[in-house]
Amino acid sequence: MALLLLAALSPIVCHAAASPRDWDCGRGYSIQSLDALNSSVNGRVQVNTPFSLPCFSSYEGQAVAPNATACQAVQKNYASPTFRTEYPGAYMNSQDSMCASDPADQCELDNTNPTDPLAYTGKDCKQGDIPSHYLEVTCACDVKAAFSFSRSSGTPVVVKNSGHDYLSHSSQKGALALWTRNLQKLEYHDAFVPAGCSAGAGHKYAAITTGAGVNCDQAYNFANDNNVTILCAYSETVGISGGWVQTAGHSVLSPVYGLGVDRVLEFHVVTPDGQDLIANACQNQDLFWALRGGGGGTFGVVMQSTHLVEPPIPMVVADIAFTSNSTTLLEWMGIMLEEAAPWADAGWGGHITGSSLIYVNPILSMDAANKSMEKAADYATSHGGSVVFKQFDSFYGFYEEYVAANAVTVGSTHLAGSRLIPRSVLDNEDGRKALTGFLEDIIAAGSSPYVPVSMPTIYKRDGQNTTSTTPAFYSSLWELGVSSTWAWNSTLDQRLAAVEALNNRTAQLEAVTPGGGAYMNEANPFTSDWQESWWGTENYASLLAIKNRYDPDRLLRCWRCVGWEESDVQNSCFNAFNN
Ligand SMILES: Cc1cc2nc3c(=O)[nH]c(=O)nc-3n(C[C@H](O)[C@H](O)[C@H](O)COP(=O)(O)OP(=O)(O)OC[C@H]3O[C@@H](n4cnc5c(N)ncnc54)[C@H](O)[C@@H]3O)c2cc1C
Ligand SMILES: *[C@@H]1O[C@H](CO)[C@@H](O)[C@H](O)[C@H]1NC(C)=O
Numbered sequence: 001m002a003l004l005l006l007a008a009l010s011p012i013v014c015h016a017a018a019s020p021r022d023w024d025c026g027r028g029y030s031i032q033s034l035d036a037l038n039s040s041v042n043g044r045v046q047v048n049t050p051f052s053l054p055c056f057s058s059y060e061g062q063a064v065a066p067n068a069t070a071c072q073a074v075q076k077n078y079a080s081p082t083f084r085t086e087y088p089g090a091y092m093n094s095q096d097s098m099c100a101s102d103p104a105d106q107c108e109l110d111n112t113n114p115t116d117p118l119a120y121t122g123k124d125c126k127q128g129d130i131p132s133h134y135l136e137v138t139c140a141c142d143v144k145a146a147f148s149f150s151r152s153s154g155t156p157v158v159v160k161n162s163g164h165d166y167l168s169h170s171s172q173k174g175a176l177a178l179w180t181r182n183l184q185k186l187e188y189h190d191a192f193v194p195a196g197c198s199a200g201a202g203h204k205y206a207a208i209t210t211g212a213g214v215n216c217d218q219a220y221n222f223a224n225d226n227n228v229t230i231l232c233a234y235s236e237t238v239g240i241s242g243g244w245v246q247t248a249g250h251s252v253l254s255p256v257y258g259l260g261v262d263r264v265l266e267f268h269v270v271t272p273d274g275q276d277l278i279a280n281a282c283q284n285q286d287l288f289w290a291l292r293g294g295g296g297g298t299f300g301v302v303m304q305s306t307h308l309v310e311p312p313i314p315m316v317v318a319d320i321a322f323t324s325n326s327t328t329l330l331e332w333m334g335i336m337l338e339e340a341a342p343w344a345d346a347g348w349g350g351h352i353t354g355s356s357l358i359y360v361n362p363i364l365s366m367d368a369a370n371k372s373m374e375k376a377a378d379y380a381t382s383h384g385g386s387v388v389f390k391q392f393d394s395f396y397g398f399y400e401e402y403v404a405a406n407a408v409t410v411g412s413t414h415l416a417g418s419r420l421i422p423r424s425v426l427d428n429e430d431g432r433k434a435l436t437g438f439l440e441d442i443i444a445a446g447s448s449p450y451v452p453v454s455m456p457t458i459y460k461r462d463g464q465n466t467t468s469t470t471p472a473f474y475s476s477l478w479e480l481g482v483s484s485t486w487a488w489n490s491t492l493d494q495r496l497a498a499v500e501a502l503n504n505r506t507a508q509l510e511a512v513t514p515g516g517g518a519y520m521n522e523a524n525p526f527t528s529d530w531q532e533s534w535w536g537t538e539n540y541a542s543l544l545a546i547k548n549r550y551d552p553d554r555l556l557r558c559w560r561c562v563g564w565e566e567s568d569v570q571n572s573c574f575n576a577f578n579n
């Protein structure tokens with residue numbers, strides 16, 4: 001009773017700048033209504049409007065005044081990840097913002113031509129899968145208050161950071177979104193000791209602490225300013241502390257330096273049971289293990305994470321491309337398949353995109369790199385292509401020239417459906433034959449192979465059970481991507497067909513990689529054996545036990561996340577696609 005009164009009487013004052021932990025706001029809040037939550041956070045709960053709303057004259061059946069200036073800005077930047085990532089109600093992939101199962105329930109523009117008036121003239125802007133409200137998280141107390149509100153009212157909560165999710169894990173119809181983007185702490189430590197560990201026991205690292213909202217571009221820039229290298233995604237706007245590091249987090253440097261989950265040293269996390277915890281190798285080890293691969297939006301709200309860093313990493317880049325037809329593309333992929341194992345052993349990481357590759361190597365000299373890539377270089381040269389080998393003094397130079405300068409465009413429906421390809425499949429002839437059959441099929445269907453080569457291969461982790469992501473990561477050489485899309489104005493039948501095609505591809509890939517797994521972040525959301533594919537049965541059982549310990553009331557429930565139950569389907573905008 002005393003706590004309840006206290007919560008109602010004294011609004012939360014965050015002291016985020018002074019300390020990330022707010023010991024002064026205890027557990028035991030009981031916040032029953034949205035208004036009570038709003039007053040406890042000083043009026044910071046906001047209505048979460050769709051990003052494209054300024055173009056529309058009607059919102060959820062009510063007349064609204066369009067705003068031409070704001071609409072033009074949205075149209076002009078519709079495909080820009082850097083523009084979208086600053087909006088609590090914007091997502092990169094439109095399956096996250098629309099209610100996929102109900103084509104009438106969305107507020108999308110025509111992504112093929114954002115000025116197309118067909119999308120918004122005389123149309124009602126509907127909320128879709130965008131959470132109804134959001135609270136910009138400024139400190140742990142905000143999160144505790146939101147969890148209390150969720151527990152008392154039954155309103156679901158989701159964590160929204162950059163909005164890159166492919167599985168709609170950072171959106172949810174009717175939910176309260178905890179928006180973390182503005183948690184912008186960045187701190188360099190030349191001798192970081194995880195809290196509660198002893199420096200003498202070998203726990204002392206060069207490291208960088210990143211607030212929950214820091215994205216890869218900000219992390220790369222800060223690391224460079226401090227003359228060190230941090231691992232993050234091949235995209236400027238993916239968040240480093242959110243879904244990337246909590247699910248696996250692969251980088252082109254991962255073959256030699258490990259995954260994000262291998263390198264993270266500590267999390268500060270607020271769990272749904274109202275605790276404000278440090279999780280690392282020396283305290284709350286169960287939670288630490290779960291956050292190293294169990295997935296975002298599941299075990300709590302991470303306020304910040306701390307990552308091991310390296311000195312500047314000099315490296316050679318191989319940039320090889322030619323213009324292919326279906327025959328030469330398959331021949332080229334034959335070389336990719338044959339060279340997969342030797343290239344992994346030589347330390348290469350990168351991406352194959354159709355008849356081109358951009359690989360980096362932090363181990364080989366220029367000459368050795370050139371020699372190692374000879375077959376691919378010769379094939380491209382003899383088919384009128386280009387071959388560039390280039391030396392960089394650090395990863396950062398490569399990042400600026402190859403990654404930042406070529407940012408992806410977003411704003412379409414983009415369903416991913418990749419599978420990790422084990423070394424055992426790639427380094428034997430039968431396995432390569434089966435994969436060739438698969439590639440033949442997708443090339444004949446007009447798709448182009450996409451292969452992130454960013455699995456830990458040379459990297460060896462300390463033990464067998466340090467992380468909870470699928471163990472398949474550590475025995476795979478490739479992530480072979482397939483994808484599917486539907487048009488912004490497609491019918492439900494068209495959407496169902498797109499998902500059926502994706503499911504068929506997934507089944508084909510699974511048949512070629514028995515016992516393998518998939519990277520949840522880039523996997524088919526409708527994977528039927530998702531627990532086994534994304535974590536492995538053994539890890540899943542342990543993850544579920546940890547989930548039940550910290551979130552006994554199941555306040556965090558994302559689509560096929562740890563702890564998801566069949567009955568949750570009915571509250572999801574993916575319900576029409578459940579298989
Ligand atoms: C263009 C593009 C490029 C990509 N490139 C790569 C790549 O190179 N390597 C790679 O490994 N992956 C890559 N991904 C996948 C990416 O890592 C995932 O989509 C990831 O989930 C994004 O996390 P986020 O926090 O940035 O996004 P969000 O969509 O905001 O969140 C994703 C998930 O994390 C949860 N979450 C976010 N913040 C927190 C927090 N503070 N605490 C708890 N949960 C949180 C959300 O609830 C949600 O479940 C890419 C994705 C896209 C769209
Ligand atoms: C929260 O309170 C503020 C200040 O009173 C108000 O402006 C805002 O509209 C409220 N939010 C909601 C969702 O009602």
Ligand SMILES: *[C@@H]1O[C@H](CO)[C@@H](O)[C@H](O)[C@H]1NC(C)=O
Pocket residue numbers: 067068069070
């Ligand atoms: C219209 O949008 C612009 C740009 O976002 C904003 O500055 C302006 O205040 C808005 N106008 C109205 C009337 O809301």
Ligand SMILES: *[C@@H]1O[C@H](CO)[C@@H](O)[C@H](O)[C@H]1NC(C)=O
Pocket residue numbers: 285286289465538542
């Ligand atoms: C791995 O570690 C976690 C966390 O400590 C534990 O719950 C799980 O049982 C372990 N799994 C195995 C196979 O040892």
Ligand SMILES: *[C@@H]1O[C@H](CO)[C@@H](O)[C@H](O)[C@H]1NC(C)=O
Pocket residue numbers: 227311312
């Ligand atoms: C950066 O670090 C490297 C290796 O740790 C060192 O050799 C170099 O002098 C440093 N550069 C600057 C500008 O501090």
Ligand SMILES: *[C@@H]1O[C@H](CO)[C@@H](O)[C@H](O)[C@H]1NC(C)=O
Pocket residue numbers: 325326327328383
């Ligand atoms: C593809 O290109 C190769 C050479 O570049 C050529 O020999 C072959 O005939 C072409 N095949 C098709 C199907 O166009």
Ligand SMILES: *[C@@H]1O[C@H](CO)[C@@H](O)[C@H](O)[C@H]1NC(C)=O
Pocket residue numbers: 370371387388389
């Ligand atoms: C690779 O090495 C060969 C043989 O030494 C040389 O002819 C060629 O120019 C090199 N290629 C590049 C792109 O550096």
Ligand SMILES: *[C@@H]1O[C@H](CO)[C@@H](O)[C@H](O)[C@H]1NC(C)=O
Pocket residue numbers: 110112113487489
């Ligand atoms: C969908 O939009 C496209 C333009 O992007 C248009 O050509 C097409 O006619 C629309 N389809 C329907 C069913 O309205």
Ligand SMILES: *[C@@H]1O[C@H](CO)[C@@H](O)[C@H](O)[C@H]1NC(C)=O
Pocket residue numbers: 497500501504
């Ligand atoms: C998926 O596979 C089934 C069974 O092989 C087939 O009947 C169906 O046509 C396929 N669907 C698509 C969209 O490819």
